[in-house]
Amino acid sequence: xxxxxxxxxxxxxxxxxxxxxxxxxxxxxxxxxxxxxxxxxxxxxxxxxxxxxxxxxxxxxxxxxxxxxxxxxxxxxxxxxxxxxxxxxxxxxxxxxxxxxxxxxxxxxxxxxxxxxxxxxxxxxxxxxxxxxxxxxxxxxxxxxxxxxxxxxxxxxxxxxxxxxxxxxxxxxxxxxxxxxxxxxxxxxxxxxxxxxxxxxxxxxxxxxxxxxxxxxxxxxxxxxxxxxxxxxxxxxxx
Numbered sequence: 001x002x003x004x005x006x007x008x009x010x011x012x013x014x015x016x017x018x019x020x021x022x023x024x025x026x027x028x029x030x031x032x033x034x035x036x037x038x039x040x041x042x043x044x045x046x047x048x049x050x051x052x053x054x055x056x057x058x059x060x061x062x063x064x065x066x067x068x069x070x071x072x073x074x075x076x077x078x079x080x081x082x083x084x085x086x087x088x089x090x091x092x093x094x095x096x097x098x099x100x101x102x103x104x105x106x107x108x109x110x111x112x113x114x115x116x117x118x119x120x121x122x123x124x125x126x127x128x129x130x131x132x133x134x135x136x137x138x139x140x141x142x143x144x145x146x147x148x149x150x151x152x153x154x155x156x157x158x159x160x161x162x163x164x165x166x167x168x169x170x171x172x173x174x175x176x177x178x179x180x181x182x183x184x185x186x187x188x189x190x191x192x193x194x195x196x197x198x199x200x201x202x203x204x205x206x207x208x209x210x211x212x213x214x215x216x217x218x219x220x221x222x223x224x225x226x227x228x229x230x231x232x233x234x235x236x237x238x239x
Contacts, residue, residue, distance in 0.1 A: 001209055002046050002218035003235045004194065005039040005225055007032050007069070009062045009081075010052040016223045018172045020129075020136075022056070026172075028226045033068040039225075040073045042232040046098075047077035048164075048196075048220045054082020056138065058104070070096045080127055080164075089116060093123060101164060103127045104137040107146070110158060117159045125194075126155055127164040133181070136168060148181075152189035162192040164220065170198030172223050177204055186215045196220035202230050205238050
């Protein structure tokens, strides 16, 4: 099970949001590439990068920062936030991005996902961001009536292999993951799952690791690392 440090970018800086609320922002660094390099130095084998401004606007807003990260680190990383065209996907892959995280566009256009899967093979994953089990979009600003599990099953039928599952109410809160929802997603979706949201302690990671044999392949960790609840090296020893 991979421990995947998160580097969320807003206005060129490394931040964390409280439950996805853009009005509740904690700023941790001015240079995302420096933070990414630090996670690499501490042993990270994969990184999760999010363009928060892009997620809201529907178009990448921090491309210059992403380019710096690509030039700075050697470990693979994925990018999400405002990626809504095949042209943008190709541009990012050409920069060296390992995986592309899609969200809002998939809700709007399933054919887009099918085309992306065919064209870019294993480079495509989808983020299911849920609030009260309903899928959110546009940087978590809009919540519709689509059930998260139903959406996951549909993605499987479309040929997707891997998802990121985030409980928005837990994200950035350090209150612990939604273990029940994660277990259900791992057990019933028949997809490889990366869990995100709420990790607060090494105990949380030990509990999540129990789901590894059932299909949990990774855990994204953000605020717990930035708030020094544990070190990345400590997390890696467990997982």
